[in-house]
Amino acid sequence: MKKYYLSVSIFLLIALIAACAAPAAEAPAAEADTAEADAADAAPAAADSGEPVAGGTLRVAFQNEWAGLDPHIASSYSSYQILNNVLEGLTFYDDDMNLQPWLAESWEQSEDGLT
Numbered sequence: 001m002k003k004y005y006l007s008v009s010i011f012l013l014i015a016l017i018a019a020c021a022a023p024a025a026e027a028p029a030a031e032a033d034t035a036e037a038d039a040a041d042a043a044p045a046a047a048d049s050g051e052p053v054a055g056g057t058l059r060v061a062f063q064n065e066w067a068g069l070d071p072h073i074a075s076s077y078s079s080y081q082i083l084n085n086v087l088e089g090l091t092f093y094d095d096d097m098n099l100q101p102w103l104a105e106s107w108e109q110s111e112d113g114l115t
Contacts, residue, residue, distance in 0.1 A: 066079040074083055090104040101107075109115070 062078045062081065064076055064078040066082050067074045067076060068079070069083065069086060071083055071087060074080065088103055090102060091099050092102045094100050
């Protein structure tokens with residue numbers, strides 16, 4: 001019975017090591033390189049001029065999925081990155097960490113400090 005467990009253990013160890021090995025690198029195809037070079041040569045000159053072009057699609061990659069545009073349920077950093085560009089706060093902190101108005105033009109505090 002010990003030989004059986006030893007054999008199974010060795011087999012599982014070899015399978016684990018094989019699964020953790022890095023995949024073999026694939027050689028790049030020469031045709032793909034020439035196709036990319038042709039596409040780069042055919043790019044319009046307007047892209048190099050630095051002038052903005054109306055329309056089109058902006059694609060942005062994020063590491064994680066974001067929860068949505070509801071700031072009450074968005075708790076991940078990816079959600080914050082998107083919401084930071086969509087929503088503005090009532091106030092912000094300046095360089096000296098003083099609270100400054102942003103969307104709120106002014107505010108008052110009651111004498112008891114509760115509201």
